[in-house]
Amino acid sequence: MTDAWVVGLRAQAAEIAARLEGASSEAEREALKREIIAYFKTVDGALTELSDIKESIRGLVERYKQLAVESNGGRSPQFTGGRPATRADHLGASTYIEKGWSLISLGDHDGAITALTTALHLSPDDTQARSLLGWAQMLNESYDDALATFSKVLMKEPANSLARINVGYICLKKGIFGEAIEHLSKAIRLDNDRKATLYAHYYLGLVYLEREMYEDAVTFFRKTLDLGPNLIEAYYELGRALWFANDREAATTTWESGIKANKFNPWGKRCQDMLDLVQAGGEVPRTAPS
16 A cells, blocks of 8 residues: 555545535435445455555564574574563553564664653553563663663562563673672572573673673573573583683583584574684683674
């Protein structure tokens, strides 16, 4: 559908309305009735087609998310939340929530922030909208805004482990290690969301690696791999922690395991790069890829 097509429909409605006002006979009104019915069927059919197209777009979004997760090589949390359940609300907040979810999935974080801010204006107590807004802000690297947003979520839902690990991740990025440890440790104690528990261990490993507390980092990365052996980035980071802990044989074995787990994954390729680097006598970087 083009803008010109919409303009044409509006013009047709205006033309029918003008003729209806000027109809002076029963025959004219009857003819206009038939035109109105035909006009309604045209618009209704277009809406049905647009609804089908909208559903197909959702399929494209899901495929994009899958490919993005497969190709991503960064440390940042991957947005994998399920699509919000469609619900009727007279304020229209759910429409903006769903739009925000779709835009986060597509990487349009600025657009998602705008949509979700609108949703919260319409429904200020909607925790789902606030959680999604926090995701969008975090992925947009607006860490202070995201921290404030997730803090409001946790005030309302203290047992929301996904919000808590995101706060932990943000604290890690901001170098607030004590608070990061506090939030991530609490998520582990809650243990009410498998994904949150997995990433809480991984992020704690990163915290201790950043603090050069290598034995603690090794412990958390190993636990991460016990919980999620397909989290290939944990092999890469465990290898670095072991290397700096002077267990270099274990480090190379760990990188080899990461390659075997998935050599096509970006982190699997980084494991291979690290092996090539140390075999050539190079120095393992203190800072991992962002």
